[in-house]
Amino acid sequence: MEVSFYTSKREYLEKKSEFQQAIDKVLENGIQTLGKEVKDLEMSVEEFSGAKHAIGVASGTDALVIASDILGFKNGKEVITSPFTFLASTSCIAKHGGKPVFVDIDEETFNIDTTKIEERITKNTVGILPIHLFCQMANMDDIMKYAKEHNLYVLEDAAEAFGMKWKGNGESYRTAGTIGDMGIYSFFPTKTLGGYGDGGMVTTNSDELAELTKIFRVHGAKEKYHYDYIGYNSRLDTMQAAILLVKMKYINKAIEKRETISNWYRDRLKDIEYIKLPKVKGDQKPVYYVFNLLCEKRDELNKYLKGNGIGTNIYYPMPLHLQKCFSYLGYKEGDFPIAERTCKEILALPIYPEITEEEVDYVCKKIKDFYKK
Numbered sequence: 001m002e003v004s005f006y007t008s009k010r011e012y013l014e015k016k017s018e019f020q021q022a023i024d025k026v027l028e029n030g031i032q033t034l035g036k037e038v039k040d041l042e043m044s045v046e047e048f049s050g051a052k053h054a055i056g057v058a059s060g061t062d063a064l065v066i067a068s069d070i071l072g073f074k075n076g077k078e079v080i081t082s083p084f085t086f087l088a089s090t091s092c093i094a095k096h097g098g099k100p101v102f103v104d105i106d107e108e109t110f111n112i113d114t115t116k117i118e119e120r121i122t123k124n125t126v127g128i129l130p131i132h133l134f135c136q137m138a139n140m141d142d143i144m145k146y147a148k149e150h151n152l153y154v155l156e157d158a159a160e161a162f163g164m165k166w167k168g169n170g171e172s173y174r175t176a177g178t179i180g181d182m183g184i185y186s187f188f189p190t191k192t193l194g195g196y197g198d199g200g201m202v203t204t205n206s207d208e209l210a211e212l213t214k215i216f217r218v219h220g221a222k223e224k225y226h227y228d229y230i231g232y233n234s235r236l237d238t239m240q241a242a243i244l245l246v247k248m249k250y251i252n253k254a255i256e257k258r259e260t261i262s263n264w265y266r267d268r269l270k271d272i273e274y275i276k277l278p279k280v281k282g283d284q285k286p287v288y289y290v291f292n293l294l295c296e297k298r299d300e301l302n303k304y305l306k307g308n309g310i311g312t313n314i315y316y317p318m319p320l321h322l323q324k325c326f327s328y329l330g331y332k333e334g335d336f337p338i339a340e341r342t343c344k345e346i347l348a349l350p351i352y353p354e355i356t357e358e359e360v361d362y363v364c365k366k367i368k369d370f371y372k373k
């Protein structure tokens, strides 16, 4: 059996006519940047997330760079973040000369260990950049408390966190990306809300920050050809917005299905002594964008699964403090032992709404077979 890590083909076949209608409509309306569908998607995401403003941009990476620029994560200012993440969460700080200051992660959630943040705050610190990874949010109560006490901006990298909820089981929950000063989503194809190409969004509850984001995405022009800032050309593509609007109709179902699949995995894998399953900490509602294991003999298991037709992924094989591009920051091996160890043990299994129980059965059987050998 072949089980791909991710495929858009099944979704496409299920929703083919809806996608085609949506795309035809964009074409019929004629060429337009930031067209009607972009505005409709922004409104739809505002409603879904509870953010006062959602502003479509070209990618999650651009969303991070623009937000970092606006919040002043630049020119030697320090921003506290985690080294266990995708490059873009840190390169957005470094891009304009800001200084990423890393702290280690929590060994169970893989998110920033908030108990280690305060000791790294200096006169030069301007912000905290938490990343809500894989299935759960970083401890936003702690982060907002430190931010308030030390007058820092918070930029939430919610690229992977569409639909995650803090205090998610109560009435007064807040969604990922809407608690800090600014947040960002990525619509990269594999993400929980993914397009068929690149896309991203900035969220904020501040009218002023929203206005700046809108100006920055069109070259810094408040009025056409009048530039108040040196901005970007970073618009969400109208065609992608049209596709994403179709997917928004099914987003709650897709999130529920991811939860069901995660339970299939938990059920079948719970008795294997060589692996650890994800643990969700704090009062929050997870969304299973990624289903990870921590496992013994990770590389051998990974090879075995691949040899049996199963797609896997390693998020992330190397922490950012050890990457060549950040060597100038002066970190060395051993600085963040939990992040470093996690990179050696973590393995992501296939999870997407259209995967079948039979396929999950097969993946779990192969994992069991591997450890029986």
Ligand SMILES: *Cc1c(COP(=O)(O)O)cnc(C)c1O
Pocket (backbone or CB within 6 Å): 059, 060, 061, 062, 085, 086, 088, 089, 131, 157, 159, 160, 185, 186, 187, 188, 198, 199, 200
């Ligand atoms: C995917 C991702 C990004 C970047 O998003 P793109 O849309 O691919 O640019 C940033 N941060 C994290 C944690 C991500 O997973």
